[in-house]
Amino acid sequence: MSKTVITCTNADMDSLFDKRFGRAGAFCILNEDTGQIIFLPNRYKELKESAGLSVVQELLQLNITKIISGDFGSRTADLLFENKVQMVSLDYSCSLSEILDKLIYR
Amino acid sequence: MPRRKRFRKIVAPPSFDGYKPYGASINSKQSIEFFYEEYEAMRLADYDMLNHQEAAELMGVSRATFARIYETARRKIAKAFVESLEIVTVYGNAWMENAWYSCASCQAKFTLPENNVKQLCPLCGSKSFELLNVIQNE
Ligand SMILES: [Zn+2]
Numbered sequence: 001m002s003k004t005v006i007t008c009t010n011a012d013m014d015s016l017f018d019k020r021f022g023r024a025g026a027f028c029i030l031n032e033d034t035g036q037i038i039f040l041p042n043r044y045k046e047l048k049e050s051a052g053l054s055v056v057q058e059l060l061q062l063n064i065t066k067i068i069s070g071d072f073g074s075r076t077a078d079l080l081f082e083n084k085v086q087m088v089s090l091d092y093s094c095s096l097s098e099i100l101d102k103l104i105y106r
Numbered sequence: 107m108p109r110r111k112r113f114r115k116i117v118a119p120p121s122f123d124g125y126k127p128y129g130a131s132i133n134s135k136q137s138i139e140f141f142y143e144e145y146e147a148m149r150l151a152d153y154d155m156l157n158h159q160e161a162a163e164l165m166g167v168s169r170a171t172f173a174r175i176y177e178t179a180r181r182k183i184a185k186a187f188v189e190s191l192e193i194v195t196v197y198g199n200a201w202m203e204n205a206w207y208s209c210a211s212c213q214a215k216f217t218l219p220e221n222n223v224k225q226l227c228p229l230c231g232s233k234s235f236e237l238l239n240v241i242q243n244e
Contacts, residue, residue, distance in 0.1 A: 084221050086228055087216060088215070090214055106231045
């Protein structure tokens with residue numbers, strides 16, 4: 001099973017890719033086997049500190065295998081390495097659907 | 107059917123890109139490609155002085171496979187010395203923990219967790235990517 005998270009600005013298909021991880025607007029979760037997509041608003045984005053770590057804890061409960069974002073903090077990255085979650089870091093701006101297209105139709 | 111490429115886990119890549127003989131009477135354009143996993147095998151066996159079983163476990167391969175990589179490493183070094191050839195270190199079939207890779211086709215940077223069997227760029231599926239850096243644990 002392959003569940004991919006993409007950080008995005010809003011919880012809908014017209015959203016833009018969000019380079020922030022812990023403070024992303026929302027998370028798009030794609031099941032790469034079935035093509036099913038769900039959105040999860042980021043309830044930790046206003047946290048003063050450790051937003052990234054809180055997000056990781058929540059996402060781990062959903063058994064995600066891969067995260068596409070921009071900047072993972074070093075503690076967040078360590079936790080993801082530890083839990084064998086693949087990280088993908090993009091440094092350009094694009095829409096959420098451009099990333100989904102690559103994942104689904106590559 | 108092409109043989110499936112098997113990746114070997116290594117702890118640290120060489121800190122150089124290659125070695126060049128000097129004062130050699132032969133001016134050969136040939137060079138030896140020394141794989142990261144061969145460097146690792148030689149380091150574990152002849153520098154860290156581990157026995158083959160321990161070294162094989164560290165690299166996540168069988169003892170027989172380790173012995174084969176190690177033997178190839180020694181032969182390449184010997185050939186380079188005897189024939190005054192340049193040694194060029196190349197990525198080979200290495201795989202590293204806590205490392206970042208960069209895709210040559212789509213510029214995505216990514217990690218390759220141990221449980222990830224595909225060894226492809228996770229975004230565009232390209233097989234062409236290179237090691238960016240290593241985060242040292244110790
Ligand atoms: Zn790529």
